[in-house]
Amino acid sequence: MSIAAIETYFFEHPLARPFHPTWVPMHEQTANRCLILKLITDDGLEGIAAASVFSEEQARLLRFIVQDTIGQFLIGADPKDVELLAEVVRLYGFMIGGRPWLVEAALWDLVGKMAGEPLCRYWGGARTELELYASTGELATVEHAPERALAARDAGFRAIKLRARHFDYREDLEAVRAVRAAVGDTMRILVDANQGWTLSPLGVKWDYETALAFCRGVEDLDVYWVEEPLHRFDYDGLARLRAAVDVPIAGGEMNQGMHEFKVLLEKDCLDVYQPDATLAGGVSVAREVARLALARGRSFSPHTWTNGIGFAINLQIAASLTECPFLEYPWEPESWSPEARDAMLTQPFLAKDGAISVPEGAGFGVTLNPEAMGRFAKRL
Ligand SMILES: [Mg+2]
Incomplete structure (x- = not known):
C-alpha cells in the first residue's frame, strides 16, 4: 500500500x-x-x-x-x-x-x-475513557470566575482550568480564591498563565518574582497545577521555580522538538509535560516526551487546544498511556463550543460526566x- x-x-x-x-x-x-x-x-x-x-x-x-x-x-x-x-x-x-x-x-x-485499530490500541494502550478538565480560554474577572466554574461543574466537569492574565497578578490570585470559595472541594482547579510566549508590552509578562509570588499565593488553595508561569525557553527559571514552590508546574505546549524537551527534562523544569502532537514537532515527539516524563516520575497531559482533529490526535496519545491525570477539553461554550471546534467531524466530542469516551474507529477514529x-x- x-x-x-x-x-x-x-x-x-x-x-x-x-x-x-x-x-x-x-x-x-x-x-x-x-x-x-x-x-x-x-x-x-x-x-x-x-x-x-x-x-x-x-x-x-x-x-x-x-x-x-x-x-x-x-x-x-x-x-x-x-x-x-x-x-x-x-x-x-x-x-x-x-x-x-x-x-x-x-x-x-x-x-x-x-x-x-484505534491508534491507542495499536500503541498498546487499553483506556476507553479519559477524565477531562474544562479548559477555559478567556480571562474571567474576579466577579465572573466563580459563576463560570459553577457552570462547568453543572456541566459535569470535576476540574477547571482558569487563565491568569490580569495586568496585576494579585487579581488572578483573587479570581482563584473566589473560585475555590465557590466550588469548595468539589473541583480541581488548574491555572494557566500562558507565559510560554509573551508580547510585551501589549501582553502581560511575568518575571521570576511574579511567577514565584503567584505560585506561593495559590499554595493554600489546592491548585492542581500552574501552567507556563515563565517563558518556554527560560529553562533555568522554570527549574528554579519548580524547586522553590509546592504547587506542580506544567508546560511545554509550544516547545518544539526533542532537543528542547531534552533540556526541560534534564533540568527537571516541569512536573507535567504538555507536548501537543500538532504543535510540538509531531506524534512521535509527543509520545517520546510522555515516555521520558513518566520514566522520571513526572506527569504527561497533552495540550489539545487546536480543533476537533487535533483533540482526537492528542486524545489517542493520552489513551495509549497508563497515566494521564486529565485531558484538556477546550471549553468556552458560547464561542469556542464543541460544535464549532469539531465542525469538520461527523460527530463532536461531547463530554459526559466530565469524561470522554475514546473513539472506537481505526486510526484517530474521526471522520470528516x-x-x-x-x-x-x-x-x-
Ligand atoms: Mg496552556
Missing part, C-alpha cells in the same frame, strides 16, 4: 460569538480556521490531520510546505515508513517553518487504519463530515 494522492483544504467555520484567547494579545477570533490534510492511498484509505491557521493565506503557505515540498517524498511512499517520513517533515519544518507536524499525524492515521466540508472547506 502506498500514498497515491494528497489533498489540502482551508476550513473556516464561524463561531457563534467572537472568542478572545488570553494567549494571543489583542486578538479576536471569529472562526475555527485550519488546514485539513488528506493522504489518500492507492487502495482508497484516507489519513486525516489538521493544523490551526489564522487565515487562508497561512493555509496556502502550509499547503505549499506540506504538498509541494514534503509531498514529493510522500507520493509512492509506504505510510508505515513513518519514522523516516517524520524526519523529512522535521527537515522541512526547519528549512521553511510553518509547523508541518500534521503530516506525521496523517501518516499515523493511515497506519491505524491499515491495522484496523461531507456536509460541513461542502459548506465550510475550500480545496487549495
Whole structure:
C-alpha cells in the first residue's frame, strides 16, 4: 500500500460569538480556521490531520510546505515508513517553518487504519475513557470566575482550568480564591498563565518574582497545577521555580522538538509535560516526551487546544498511556463550543460526566463530515 494522492483544504467555520484567547494579545477570533490534510492511498484509505491557521493565506503557505515540498517524498511512499517520513517533515519544518507536524499525524492515521485499530490500541494502550478538565480560554474577572466554574461543574466537569492574565497578578490570585470559595472541594482547579510566549508590552509578562509570588499565593488553595508561569525557553527559571514552590508546574505546549524537551527534562523544569502532537514537532515527539516524563516520575497531559482533529490526535496519545491525570477539553461554550471546534467531524466530542469516551474507529477514529466540508472547506 502506498500514498497515491494528497489533498489540502482551508476550513473556516464561524463561531457563534467572537472568542478572545488570553494567549494571543489583542486578538479576536471569529472562526475555527485550519488546514485539513488528506493522504489518500492507492487502495482508497484516507489519513486525516489538521493544523490551526489564522487565515487562508497561512493555509496556502502550509499547503505549499506540506504538498509541494514534503509531498514529493510522500507520493509512492509506504505510510508505515513513518519514522523516516517524520524526519523529512522535521527537515522541512526547519528549512521553511510553518509547523508541518500534521503530516506525521496523517501518516499515523493511515497506519491505524491499515491495522484496523484505534491508534491507542495499536500503541498498546487499553483506556476507553479519559477524565477531562474544562479548559477555559478567556480571562474571567474576579466577579465572573466563580459563576463560570459553577457552570462547568453543572456541566459535569470535576476540574477547571482558569487563565491568569490580569495586568496585576494579585487579581488572578483573587479570581482563584473566589473560585475555590465557590466550588469548595468539589473541583480541581488548574491555572494557566500562558507565559510560554509573551508580547510585551501589549501582553502581560511575568518575571521570576511574579511567577514565584503567584505560585506561593495559590499554595493554600489546592491548585492542581500552574501552567507556563515563565517563558518556554527560560529553562533555568522554570527549574528554579519548580524547586522553590509546592504547587506542580506544567508546560511545554509550544516547545518544539526533542532537543528542547531534552533540556526541560534534564533540568527537571516541569512536573507535567504538555507536548501537543500538532504543535510540538509531531506524534512521535509527543509520545517520546510522555515516555521520558513518566520514566522520571513526572506527569504527561497533552495540550489539545487546536480543533476537533487535533483533540482526537492528542486524545489517542493520552489513551495509549497508563497515566494521564486529565485531558484538556477546550471549553468556552458560547464561542469556542464543541460544535464549532469539531465542525469538520461527523460527530463532536461531547463530554459526559466530565469524561470522554475514546473513539472506537481505526486510526484517530474521526471522520470528516461531507456536509460541513461542502459548506465550510475550500480545496487549495
Ligand atoms: Mg496552556
